Amino acid sequence: MTKLLAVTSGLLLILGLFFVYESGYDQAPVVQAGVDIKLGERVYLENCATCHGQKGDGKGPEAHRLKTKPRDFTTGNYKFRSTPSGSLPLDDDIFRSISRGVRTTSMLAQLHLSEKERWAVTKYLKTFSERFKSEKSLKPISIQTKPSFSAELVALGKVMYEEAGYGQCHGPRGRGDGSSANELKEESGNPIVPANLTLKPFKSGPNPEDLYRTVSTGLNGTPMPSYADSLTARDRWAFVSYVLSIATRDRPRGMMGLVEEEVEGMRIDMRAAMARMMGGRGMMGRGGGMMDRNMRDMMKDMMGR
Numbered sequence: 001m002t003k004l005l006a007v008t009s010g011l012l013l014i015l016g017l018f019f020v021y022e023s024g025y026d027q028a029p030v031v032q033a034g035v036d037i038k039l040g041e042r043v044y045l046e047n048c049a050t051c052h053g054q055k056g057d058g059k060g061p062e063a064h065r066l067k068t069k070p071r072d073f074t075t076g077n078y079k080f081r082s083t084p085s086g087s088l089p090l091d092d093d094i095f096r097s098i099s100r101g102v103r104t105t106s107m108l109a110q111l112h113l114s115e116k117e118r119w120a121v122t123k124y125l126k127t128f129s130e131r132f133k134s135e136k137s138l139k140p141i142s143i144q145t146k147p148s149f150s151a152e153l154v155a156l157g158k159v160m161y162e163e164a165g166y167g168q169c170h171g172p173r174g175r176g177d178g179s180s181a182n183e184l185k186e187e188s189g190n191p192i193v194p195a196n197l198t199l200k201p202f203k204s205g206p207n208p209e210d211l212y213r214t215v216s217t218g219l220n221g222t223p224m225p226s227y228a229d230s231l232t233a234r235d236r237w238a239f240v241s242y243v244l245s246i247a248t249r250d251r252p253r254g255m256m257g258l259v260e261e262e263v264e265g266m267r268i269d270m271r272a273a274m275a276r277m278m279g280g281r282g283m284m285g286r287g288g289g290m291m292d293r294n295m296r297d298m299m300k301d302m303m304g305r
């Protein structure tokens with residue numbers, strides 16, 4: 001009976017984790033020196049390989065059932081970065097994706113891992129691509145201070161949107177249904193659909209600065225280009241303010257407020273948690289088991305402080 005109770009509360013805890021996106025991790029991470037690559041490997045094999053593959057090639061056993069395919073880390077192509085188009089991400093960028101997850105996909109926030117474990121797995125991901133040995137990370141783009149959003153700025157963004165042909169991909173009204181929307185592919189060959197800009201939240205994060213970053217850096221390995229050279233900082237903010245003005249609807253959500261791919265991610269993450277438990281790492285608590293963290297630390301991250 002006690003065991004049953006413990007398992008149930010363990011499962012409830014895990015479920016709780018999947019509501020972290022909105023209120024969750026939102027702070028500048030503190031880089032930790034001396035992270036342990038062995039720890040990173042263990043964390044990876046237990047939590048990530050099922051989707052991203054043991055060799056980091058995006059071909060884990062669950063990958064075939066996922067619509068948005070898990071990243072192939074061997075190419076060094078990262079979508080969500082603060083660095084210029086085509087270049088490698090910073091550690092902070094990788095850490096941010098792991099801590100926040102990628103909204104609307106099966107990649108959920110991995111806050112059941114401690115900060116130390118998330119840094120360790122960040123380092124471990126980099127071992128999959130030779131590029132991290134031969135290339136230097138470039139300086140991140142600077143995010144200019146956000147101007148106050150005025151009707152004029154939104155109007156300027158709208159004109160830019162209409163004139164610059166964004167509508168070809170994202171559609172004349174930003175609904176992700178432009179004329180070329182169905183033909184787009186990632187460099188990996190996987191099909192990709194442009195974001196519906198009228199639905200919140202966006203993949204790369206909920207804040208205006210996240211959108212500004214995406215417009216400035218582009219998404220490596222996808223048709224979404226960088227506008228850092230072609231648009232001034234003010235024009236990029238105008239574009240962001242226009243997008244935010246049309247992003248008025250919440251994405252339709254099903255079971256437990258999650259979209260389909262997020263539910264799939266939850267199922268896969270729960271299976272991994274059960275496997276850890278059955279693998280003799282005990283039920284819960286620090287240093288092993290279903291939850292690798294104590295509750296108080298986890299809540300702190302979920303509240304973003």
Ligand code: HEC
Nearest residue numbers: 047048051068069070071078079080097102106107265268
């Ligand atoms: C349920 C499947 C699944 C699991 C488990 C999973 N991921 Fe992911 N991950 C994905 C998918 C799918 C994407 C791609 C999202 C996209 O392209 O929009 C992704 C994207 C990422 C990214 C963003 C890469 C970029 O292009 O910027 C990072 C980093 C990442 N995952 C790391 C991890 C780590 C580390 C773990 C384990 C602690 C993990 N993932 C567990 C499915 C998963």
